[in-house]
Amino acid sequence: MTAPLPSSVLAGNLPVRAFLRAFPFYLAWNGDGVIVEAGPSLRKIYPNAEPGARIEDVFRLVRPRGELAPAFFHANADQLFILEGKLNLRLLRGGFFPLDGSEIAVFLGTPWLRDTDELSSYGLTLADFAVHDQTLDLLLLLQTQKSAANDLRHLNARLVEKRSQLIEKEAQARKLALVASSTDNAVILTDFDMRLEWVNDAFTRVTGWTFEEIGGRRLWDFLAASAPEAVSFDAAAACLEAGKVYRKELLQRRRDGRHYWLSIEVQRLPDEAREVASLMVIGRDVTERKAAVEALRRSELEARSQRDEARRQHDELDWIYNTAPIGICLFDRDLRYRRVNRWLAEINGASIDAHIGKSVWDVAPGVAARVETEAQNVIRTARPARFEDVTGETAAQPGVIRYFNESWFPAFDERGEVAGLTLLVEEITDQRRVRVLKEADRRKNEFLATLAHELRNPLAPIKSALQMVQMNESFDPEICAENQAALRIAERQVDHLTRLVDDLLEVARITHGKIELKREPTDLLAILPQAVDLVRPQLERKGHVLTYEAPAAPLPVSGDKVRLVQVFANLLDNAVKYTPAGGAIRLSAGREGEMAVVRVADNGQGIPPEKLSSIWDLFAQVEYNTPEAKAGIGIGLALARNLVELHGGHVSAASQGAGRGAEFRVAIPLAASLKS
Incomplete structure (x- = not known):
């Protein structure tokens, strides 16, 4: 709610309201900036100047500069005030008249009209203007003149200041021109339209262009002509608009066509x-x-690439160092460990940390004396050294003599002197054992070959002697019958021994790579009956029943007939031997893919599962408590496997276990004619 005007009076005891009605363009507002009353004529021009409206929402104070507050009006009561309506921008001029003891500001004014034609546009008539006191009009005139005089004084002071600034600016411009003409940097000045207005001599030296050739061109057009993609006009404008210096490096083209890099700084000259x-x-x-x-x-890129490559190589070397299956360590001259990999730590039976900084006497005393001797020799000669089959005992395996190959390499300092040693240790204990076993196996094979030859030499004359005795008819008939039985037993044993010796000789030849197959086109079905004939006496003696199954079509292979007969005879002999009397043996042949397959099956003593893979080894036997099972020496199956593999085939065995029989399978490649 707005406060009413006070009841006090001005000079001459004129009531306030009567005084205000004499001035139809009056305006009054309180200390809160709220309009409390407005003259009727003023309301025609400013209809929003209603009681209750805020003065700052209706008017803007044009002069003097300040706020629409009673305190400001009291301080400047002697000045001419001009208000502007915010809705229609119409001006109101007048003076401020204080009311004693009141916070209300009273403005007495009149519209600022330039001619009478504006009355109708303002919606006014002559009746809207009151007859004023001449003294008041004179007062307003004096205020107007005073305001104009103040404006003239301010204008004169401003002109003096501007002239001084202009003189100073001209002096600065002369200095700038002097500096610009002597600098090595190219300097360009533009006019208000951004056209090239002046360039210094350095500009011509840098660009090759003279001012006569490019004067008047727009700055951005000139720069963009050589590097259109490099100049961002929006970025430059935004930077300059913010009052900053625009900086850019541009690839430019000189007048002679050569390219060069130009760094520019663009700034405003206000x-x-x-x-x-x-x-x-x-x-x-x-x-x-x-x-x-x-x-x-x-x-830097090359250096970074080299660093990356060096780091990669270092990582690779570090990986090799830590994963190499040999022991690696670095010693100083006093044989203290500086670095140790996992393998050497495991060889010595101590952790890697337990090595670092310790001497070889602390970590591996069992080999320290030898290692020290080797190391001192390398330090003295400054040359690498290798020691093979060295022995020693370490904490990893106490009481066990281990074998090593050791390689020593000296590490030199910048003076070329030995600063340390690198030791590579390869444990060869297992390899040495294998080597010893291979040597023993080689000697065994040589012994067997020699033994077979020595045994076979007397067998031939013994066989001949037995045959001569059988042919001699001078014996007594009764004695002769007994001798004939003994002779037949002796002859069978000689034949058996001969086969064993022959098998030993074959194994020796295969082992030494001296056997040669006499290959020729052969029907495998013609080979099998020959093998049966060789074991027929044993079959009949034990009462076995042999069944034979074969296809009607032949099974052509490229093989050595004698060796193939030997293979299947050995398999049949094995079946006869390990099948109790009256057993059943089945021999079958057929084609499976590109292989000719022969199977020998029996219902004999069978093979334990754990022996299926080892029965093909030389001298391997399955322990059975039968005289015939103990009669062999375990070379028949080994010989059969070697001969089959020489033919490019393979063998296998199957059994359901002890007492459930066994089956042996031989697969040999068919001849090329049948494959096609």
């Missing part, structure tokens, strides 16, 4: 009104610097 009048551009030829930076960048 005029007296602090508005942009022109631009100044300072350009520096940074071609050499750019080349140096590029060379440095490439050098």
Whole structure:
């Protein structure tokens, strides 16, 4: 709610309201800035100047500069006030008249009209104007003149200041021109329209262009002509608008066509009104610097690449060092461990940390004396050394003599002196055992070959002697019958021994790689009956029943007939031997893919599962408590496997276990004619 006007009076005891009605363009507002009353004529011009409206929402104070507050009006009561309506921008001029003891500001004014034609546009008539006191009119005139005088004084002071600034600016311009003409940097000045207005001599030296050739061209057009993709007009404008210096490096083209790098700084040159009048551009030829930076960048890239490669190689070497299946360590000259890999730590039976900084006497005393002797020899000669089949005992395996190959390499310092040693240790204990076993196996094979030859030599004359005795008819008939039975037993044993010796000789030949197959086209079905004939006496003696199954079509192979007969005879002999009397043996043949397959099956003593893979080894036997099972020496199956493999085939055995029989399978490649 607005406060009413006070009841006090001005000079002459005129009531306040009567005084205000004499001035139809009056306005009053309180200390809170709220309009309390407005003259009727004023309301015609400013209809929003209603009681209750805020003065600052209706008017703007044009002069003097300040706030629409009673305190400001009291302080400037002697000045001419001009208000502007915010809705229609119409001006109201007048004075402020204080009311004694009141916070209300009273403005007595009149519209600022330039001619009478504006009355109708304002919605006013002559009746809206009151007859004023001449003294009041004179007062308003004096205030207007005083205000105009103040404006003239301020204008004169401003002109003096501007003249001084202009003189100073001209002096600065002369200094700037002197500096610009002597600098090595290219300097460009533009006019208000951004056209080239002046360039210094350095500009011509840098670009090759003279002012006569490019004067008047727009700055951005000139720069973009050589590097259109490099100049961002929006970015430059935004930077300059913010009052900052625009900086950019541009690849430019000289007048002679050569390229160069130009670093530019563009800044505004404001005029007296602090508005942009022109631009100044300072350009520096940074071609050499750019080349140096590029060379440095490439050098850094190359250095980074080299560092990465060195790091990669270091990582690879470190990986090799830690995963190599040999022991590796670094010693100083006093044989203290500087670095140790996992393998050497395991050889010595101590952790890696337990090695570092310790001497070889502390970590591996069992080999320290020998290692020290080897190391001192390398230090003395400054040359690598290798020691093979060295022995020693370590904490990893106490009481066990271990074998090693050791390689020593000296490490030199910058003076070329031995600063340390690298030791590579390869344990060969297991390899040495294998080597010893192979040597023993080689000697065994040589012994068997020699034994077989020595045994076979007397067998032939013994066989001949037995045959001669059988043919001699001078014996007594009764004695002769007994001798004939003994002779037949002796002859069978000689034949058996001969086969054993022959098998030993075959194994020896195969082992030494001296056997040669006499290959020829052969029907496998013609081979099998010959093998049966060789074991027929044993079959009949034990009462076995042999069944034979074969296809009607032949099974052609490329093989050695004698060796193939030997293979299947050995398999049949094995079946006869390990099948109790009256057993059943089945021999079958057929084609499976590109292989000719022969099977020998029996219902004999069978093979334990754990023996299925080893029965093909030389001298391997399955322990059975039968005289015939103990009669062999375990070379028949080994010989059969070797001969089959020489033919490019393979063998296998199957059994359901002890007492459930066995089956042996032989697969040999069919001849090429049948494959096609």
